[in-house]
Amino acid sequence: MAYTISEVATRTGLSVHALRFYEREGLFAAEINRNASGRRVYSDDDVEWVSLCARLRESDMPLEAIRRYAELIREGPGNESTRLALLREHEERIADQIAALSSALSMISYKVRVYEKHLAEGKAAQLWSGPASAD
Amino acid sequence: MAYTISEVATRTGLSVHALRFYEREGLFAAEINRNASGRRVYSDDDVEWVSLCARLRESDMPLEAIRRYAELIREGPGNESTRLALLREHEERIADQIAALSSALSMISYKVRVYEKHLAEGKAAQLWSGPASAD
DNA sequence: CTATGAGCTAGAGCGCCCTCTAGCTCAAGT
DNA sequence: ACTTGAGCTAGAGGGCGCTCTAGCTCATAG
Numbered sequence: 001m002a003y004t005i006s007e008v009a010t011r012t013g014l015s016v017h018a019l020r021f022y023e024r025e026g027l028f029a030a031e032i033n034r035n036a037s038g039r040r041v042y043s044d045d046d047v048e049w050v051s052l053c054a055r056l057r058e059s060d061m062p063l064e065a066i067r068r069y070a071e072l073i074r075e076g077p078g079n080e081s082t083r084l085a086l087l088r089e090h091e092e093r094i095a096d097q098i099a100a101l102s103s104a105l106s107m108i109s110y111k112v113r114v115y116e117k118h119l120a121e122g123k124a125a126q127l128w129s130g131p132a133s134a135d
Numbered sequence: 136m137a138y139t140i141s142e143v144a145t146r147t148g149l150s151v152h153a154l155r156f157y158e159r160e161g162l163f164a165a166e167i168n169r170n171a172s173g174r175r176v177y178s179d180d181d182v183e184w185v186s187l188c189a190r191l192r193e194s195d196m197p198l199e200a201i202r203r204y205a206e207l208i209r210e211g212p213g214n215e216s217t218r219l220a221l222l223r224e225h226e227e228r229i230a231d232q233i234a235a236l237s238s239a240l241s242m243i244s245y246k247v248r249v250y251e252k253h254l255a256e257g258k259a260a261q262l263w264s265g266p267a268s269a270d
Numbered sequence: 271c272t273a274t275g276a277g278c279t280a281g282a283g284c285g286c287c288c289t290c291t292a293g294c295t296c297a298a299g300t
Numbered sequence: 301a302c303t304t305g306a307g308c309t310a311g312a313g314g315g316c317g318c319t320c321t322a323g324c325t326c327a328t329a330g
Contacts (some may be wrong), residue, residue, distance in 0.1 A: 104194035
């Protein structure tokens with residue numbers, strides 16, 4: 001199948017601007033074909049790659065790392081251990097990030113419960129006004 | 136207890152530059168005291184608030200949201216439901232972010248396993264060279 | 271008493287990641 | 301024939317969150 005840039009944008013959630021930008025920046029594993037009038041024509045494989053890029057960006061992989069990964073793919077077989085190292089590094093970063101977010105989430109959830117309780121107790125609590133609980 | 140700016144930086148993981156910057160930006164719930172020669176003197180409560188800010192930033196709460204929260208605290212009691220709304224909003228954003236990261240993580244982990252298997256199979260696989268598996 | 275080091279302010283600079291603009295070409299519909 | 305809409309390029313612009321600099325004041329150690 002063949003897709004226009006705006007179709008790819010819709011499918012991947014990236015903007016057409018971002019798609020052109022990523023291409024300029026060397027983030028794509030394969031060159032995007034053009035039709036007779038110079039417009040980009042994306043293949044299914046291209047769309048799959050772009051989706052992968054979108055997932056990597058969602059997980060905050062820096063453009064630089066995606067570029068390096070794309071370069072390894074472009075070089076062809078033989079550098080699998082380098083690709084693996086790159087992926088593992090990102091895997092670890094994601095795990096760390098999830099841990100940080102989970103910890104922040106439990107803190108926030110605690111505060112949410114405190115405020116809910118406070119509000120449920122209504123005006124009575126307002127009169128009392130409470131001690132200085134810094135937050 | 137009283138702390139210098141560099142002590143607070145060490146304790147919270149923020150830089151001294153960031154601490155001054157956050158203060159200028161109105162992210163602090165209370166004014167930081169100064170000593171006779173104009174230097175900042177942080178109280179335990181201040182340090183606690185700064186730590187909270189650091190946690191919120193780790194979970195990518197925008198400075199603007201932290202500022203709004205700080206303003207609500209500064210206004211004093213009476214706006215608890217607004218504070219609650221703000222916290223709930225961030226709570227939801229964190230949950231979404233964790234979901235996105237988890238999904239990205241399982242994708243990456245899958246790829247990592249594929250490459251590990253590929254490499255474990257050694258040179259034999261190299262010869263075969265494989266089909267075009269876009270990644 | 272001077273030299274070192276920490277702190278101060280205001281403001282400039284920067285890295286990242288897009289996003290937007292200007293000015294153009296086409297293809298297709300009316 | 302003309303208008304509309306999508307696409308194109310190169311490059312400027314912008315938001316966010318710090319980070320760094322210049323030029324200064326102090327307190328303390330040697």
